[in-house]
Amino acid sequence: MEFGFLGLGIMGKAMAINLLRHGFKVTIWNRTLSKCDELVQHGASVGETPATVVKKCKYTIAMLSDPSAALSVVFDKDGVLEHINGKCYIDMSTVDADTSSKISEAIKAKGGYFLEAPVSGSKKPAEDGQLIILAAGDKALYDEVLPAFDVLGKKSFFLGEVGNGAKMKLVVNMIMGSMMNAFSEGITLAERSGLNPGTLLDVLDLGAISNGMFKLKGPTMLQNSYSPAFPLKHQQKDMRLALALGDENAVSMPVAAAANEAFKKARSMGLGDLDFSAVHETLKAPDHSS
Numbered sequence: 001m002e003f004g005f006l007g008l009g010i011m012g013k014a015m016a017i018n019l020l021r022h023g024f025k026v027t028i029w030n031r032t033l034s035k036c037d038e039l040v041q042h043g044a045s046v047g048e049t050p051a052t053v054v055k056k057c058k059y060t061i062a063m064l065s066d067p068s069a070a071l072s073v074v075f076d077k078d079g080v081l082e083h084i085n086g087k088c089y090i091d092m093s094t095v096d097a098d099t100s101s102k103i104s105e106a107i108k109a110k111g112g113y114f115l116e117a118p119v120s121g122s123k124k125p126a127e128d129g130q131l132i133i134l135a136a137g138d139k140a141l142y143d144e145v146l147p148a149f150d151v152l153g154k155k156s157f158f159l160g161e162v163g164n165g166a167k168m169k170l171v172v173n174m175i176m177g178s179m180m181n182a183f184s185e186g187i188t189l190a191e192r193s194g195l196n197p198g199t200l201l202d203v204l205d206l207g208a209i210s211n212g213m214f215k216l217k218g219p220t221m222l223q224n225s226y227s228p229a230f231p232l233k234h235q236q237k238d239m240r241l242a243l244a245l246g247d248e249n250a251v252s253m254p255v256a257a258a259a260n261e262a263f264k265k266a267r268s269m270g271l272g273d274l275d276f277s278a279v280h281e282t283l284k285a286p287d288h289s290s
C-alpha cells in the first residue's frame, strides 16, 4: 500500500517512519523541505508539492499544526484539491469540526474521499505505534486504511460523521490541558509549603488520580525540563478550539477557560515551542513569587 504524507513535524515524522518501517511505500512533502532528508534515509520518496503527492498516491495523510495550515495545504495553489479526483485524503491534524467539514466538502465536491482522524497520544506513542485514532467521515475509506491505522495506533475508533473525530479530540485535550494546570499548581503548592514535590509524585501515583501524564511529565517538570513532545502552542490552540465548541453548545467551562489563560500567558513568555508542561513556568513568574 502506498501513502502520501504531508507534514513532518514531531508527529508526522514519527508516523511516516513507522509506516516505512512496516513496509508501506511513503511519498512525503513538508513545507520546510530540509525536514524530508531524514525520511529519505528511511526509504521515503519526496513530492514537490501537496498536489504532486496526491497525484502519485491513492491515499494521502496530513499531520499539520492547526486549522490554518490544514486549510492552506488543501486550498492553496499546488494544494491537495488539484488532483483529488478519485483519491483519498486522511487529515490526522487536530483541528475544529468546521475546518474539517470545509475540507471534507471541498474534497467530495471534486470527486475525492475524506476521513478525519486526529490522534490522542504524543511523540513517544507516535514512535511506538501506540496512538489512539479518532476517525470520522467516509466509513469505506476507514475500513480500507485500517492496515495503516493498525501500524500507527493501538486502537482506532470510528465516530460517525465528519466533525465527531475533531470534537472528541478537542474534548480529550481540553481535559488534558486542565489537568496539566491543576498538576502544575499542585507541584508549586507542595514546593512553596515546604513539602518534597518528589514525594507528592509518589503519593499521587499510588492513589485514584494516578495517570500516565502525571507519571511522564512530573519528573521532568521537577527538573524544569520541557523538551517538546507536545508543543505548548498546540495545546493552547486546542484549548481555544475546545472553548469555542463550548460556546457553540452553551457549556460553561470555567476550569478550561482558566487553563487557557495560563497557556496564553506561557505563550506570551515565549514558551510556545516548549512542551505543554512548560505552563508550569507561569507559576514562577515574578508576580507569583512574592
Ligand SMILES: NC(=O)C1=CN([C@@H]2O[C@H](COP(=O)(O)OP(=O)(O)OC[C@H]3O[C@@H](n4cnc5c(N)ncnc54)[C@H](OP(=O)(O)O)[C@@H]3O)[C@@H](O)[C@H]2O)C=CC1
Residues within 6 Å of the ligand: 006, 007, 008, 009, 010, 011, 012, 030, 031, 032, 033, 035, 063, 064, 065, 066, 068, 069, 072, 073, 092, 093, 094, 095, 119, 120, 121, 122, 123, 229, 230, 231, 234, 235
Ligand atoms: N505533538 C504531539 O504530542 C501531538 C500533536 N497533535 C497534533 O498533531 C498536529 C501536528 O503536531 P506536531 O507534529 O506536534 O506539530 P509540529 O509543530 O512539530 O509540526 C507541524 C507541522 O505542520 C507544518 N505546517 C505548519 N504550518 C504550515 C503551513 N501554513 N503550511 C504547511 N505546513 C505547515 C509544519 O511544517 P514546517 O516544518 O515547515 O514548519 C510541520 O510539518 C497538530 O495539530 C497537533 O495539535 C496530536 C497529538 C499529539
Ligand SMILES: O=CC(=O)O
Residues within 6 Å of the ligand: 094, 119, 120, 121, 122, 173, 230
Ligand atoms: O494532543 C496531544 C496528545 O498528547 O494527545
